[in-house]
Amino acid sequence: MIRTHPSTPFDDQKPGTSGLRKKVRVFQQPNYAENFIQSVFDVAEREAGSTLVLGGDGRFHNRTVIQQAIRMAAANGYGRVLVGQGGILSTPAASHVIRKYGASGGLILSASHNPGGPDEDFGIKYNTANGGPAPEGVTGAIYARTQEIDRWLDVDAPDVDLDTRGVTHVREMAVQVIDPVADYAALMEELFDFDAMRAAVKDGLGMAFDAMHAVTGPYAHEILEKRLGFAKGTVRNGTPLEDFGGHHPDPNLVHAKVLYDLMMSNDAPAIGAASDGDGDRNLIIGKHRFITPSDSLAMLAANAHLASGYADGLKGIARSMPTSAAADRVAEALGIPAFETPTGWKFFGNLLDAGKATICGEESAGTGSDHVREKDGLWAVLLWLNILAATGKSVDQIAREHWARFGRNYYARHDYEGVESDSADALMDALTGSLPGLPGTSFGPLTVAEADSFAYTDPVDGSLSENQGVRVLFEGGNRVVFRLSGTGTQGATIRVYLERYEPVGGNLDAETPTMLAEIIAAAEQIAGIERHTGRTAPDVVT
Structure with missing residues (x-):
């Protein structure tokens, strides 16, 4: 028997570049994970009896959500779930399994490189039938559904033994625990x-x-x-x-x-x-x-x-x-x-x-x-x-x-993590507003050749993605890029990308910070990171 659980929307379930990521305690709220998963099932393109791939990176809360997702999949018309043994399935392995077995999609339970544990991060990402992350049209539909959802569905069934490979059934749906590594x-x-x-x-x-x-x-x-x-x-x-x-x-x-x-x-x-x-x-x-x-x-x-x-x-x-x-x-x-x-x-x-x-x-x-x-x-x-x-x-x-x-592209990324969101937004707004006046402006020995807010027109389907980061290109092939990251779970991360091209025959084995020093100084002058955030140095340099 399918059970219907009344629910109300949460206003913070908009997927980022890699799905929905929040603190574990956010996902532990009643109906929180269920609302999001049900929204995926409501909008996903699939035929009755389709296969769903399910697994994650083993972080805290994975097993709990996997068990609930299995019961919900059974109530939502899936015919088979392929789940990694122990709930383990790397993101690239999940993509391969989706493609190899003709699944309609998969739920990957991970917050990628973010910390794990009861007080740390968790995430859910939906991948479509091609094995890749859901495109913006799908994530937009998922988010729209989360804002109007009024129920989620499951069946009454015991937990599946995730640690033993083989096939069991949850009502009419087959659950196959697979070797996560073999394929x-x-x-x-x-x-x-x-x-x-x-x-x-x-x-x-x-x-x-x-x-x-x-x-x-x-x-x-x-x-x-x-x-x-x-x-x-x-x-x-x-x-x-x-x-x-x-x-x-x-x-x-x-x-x-x-x-x-x-x-x-x-x-x-x-x-x-x-x-x-x-x-x-x-x-x-x-x-x-x-x-x-x-x-x-x-x-x-x-x-x-x-x-x-x-x-x-x-x-x-x-x-x-x-x-x-x-x-x-x-x-x-x-x-x-x-x-x-x-x-x-x-x-x-x-x-x-x-x-x-x-x-x-x-x-x-x-x-x-x-x-x-x-x-x-x-x-x-x-x-x-x-x-x-x-x-x-x-x-x-x-x-x-x-x-x-x-030649060599000297390169580094400076991350300013956990910045107060309003301050980060103000910085990006001011930076965007300054773009028309930047070309021709000099910062030390560097002269700006072009400056824009990056937009991308997909050469396959013609879709347009705007406001994808601010680019400042200097003469000579050097540049700095500013963007806000969508992979964190609290505050904002300002990422500054610094690049200097040294041509063949130039200084190809110098220290990167030395080669980037002038661009680092120009980036601060252009964006005013310290003025907007109070930060005098990045938290992480990679």
Whole structure:
């Protein structure tokens, strides 16, 4: 029997770039998660008896919401739910499962790189049948439904045993608990030359992988240690924990400092890597050489042909607007299109589905390809390993040779976190209002060539996305970008992206802060961050 539970709307359920993210205690309110899930089910395009994929990154509150989502799916006409064992399913693995098994969509329970635990963050994201995040038209419809919802549906049924693989039934609906790693690992073996990588490992290729007590631990143990033969202990912090061991599962130089310190030491292995809470981001560090995500995208694209899955070449390269233009230079050299999109992986989905792009990336440590419709942290690590195995070169050598060929885009992102929302909005409003007067203005040695609020017209469906960040482009290929992030759960995060292009033959191995100093000073003059927020320095520099 289907049960109908009366409810009333919550006014704060507008999905951001990666779904709905709030504090756990917000999601624990009666009807809160149920309202949002029911709204998804009410607007999702699906036939009766469709398959729903369900899983998450193992953070606190995942199991509770998974059980409720199963009961609600049974009441809403789904015929089958595929759920990762233990409630575990990385974001890229969920995308693959949706695509492989022809699901109508999936719920991914994660707040990505945000902290976990009873007092920390939780999130729900809906992915559509192509395996990618719901596009803006769908998220807009979900939000509209949350604002008028008056009931949610479920069935009276006991909890499903999430820890035992196999099929059970909740009323008429089949619930299949699947191995969360097997399908994904098999896909990786199709894309990369595992024999070459195994041989390189036997010849002494070493690595350190920090899973940050998040979802990629089981995937990394299986693929890196069992299938590729890296020594036991290569994967560190490999057991997913509900609070990520009390740490922040964000693979950057602040939160992965232990790995960074190792890789900067004389005892460093050839490559160090890390992934985030839900497995879609990556950090790459060679011995004595940190690779920025923007450079990693460019270097992977330039060398992707060395992996069997990309031997026929790339159709195109796409990057988010705040990501450095390094990948554009690779695309030009390869004679393929380069696309600049707003932030948010969903904008890459149309390009991938239309066959216009093969590899995509964002400066926020997300890189992926057309094998799924999400960024994929472990995929990026494996492509780096494949390149190392195929060339016999070090990460540092690959980087130096790349810059010698293409020039170097010195790049950094400054995050001002937890800023009072009104102050952040006032800053962006003032900045936007100043745009018409900026061209031709000089800030120290830098002269503004162009300034605008970035808008994107999708080349596939013609949809327009406006106000996607403020760009200030200086003469000579340098720039600064300002935008508010949509991935936090409280206050606002102001992100400032700083980029300086040094051409071939220039100073290609200097310290990044030194090379960016003039742009940093200009950014403060242009935006007045200290005046608006009282902040004299960023909270995080990546």
